[in-house]
Amino acid sequence: MTTCVVAEAIDGYRVLFALAELDTDFVNSEVLVADTVDGGPIDEKRGPLRLVVPHDKRPARWVRMLKSIMVTSPKDMD
Numbered sequence: 150m151t152t153c154v155v156a157e158a159i160d161g162y163r164v165l166f167a168l169a170e171l172d173t174d175f176v177n178s179e180v181l182v183a184d185t186v187d188g189g190p191i192d193e194k195r196g197p198l199r200l201v202v203p204h205d206k207r208p209a210r211w212v213r214m215l216k217s218i219m220v221t222s223p224k225d226m227d
Contacts, residue, residue, distance in 0.1 A: 182215065199212065
């Protein structure tokens with residue numbers, strides 16, 4: 150339960166998820182990596198990839214211009 154997922158944007162914006170938040174055995178939600186919107190490519194201000202968390206009440210963990218997704222544990226973050 151201490152494993153984390155860090156998603157980072159090109160501009161350095163980072164968000165953190167507990168791995169359990171992404172496991173369908175624990176929660177009934179989804180996190181998407183999108184490369185299109187309404188059938189077309191995502192514009193340069195938001196893409197080419199975007200992390201979308203539809204079930205969050207606010208889009209604070211949505212990441213535009215997604216650069217990387219890393220699985221880590223607290224000891225790796227020191």
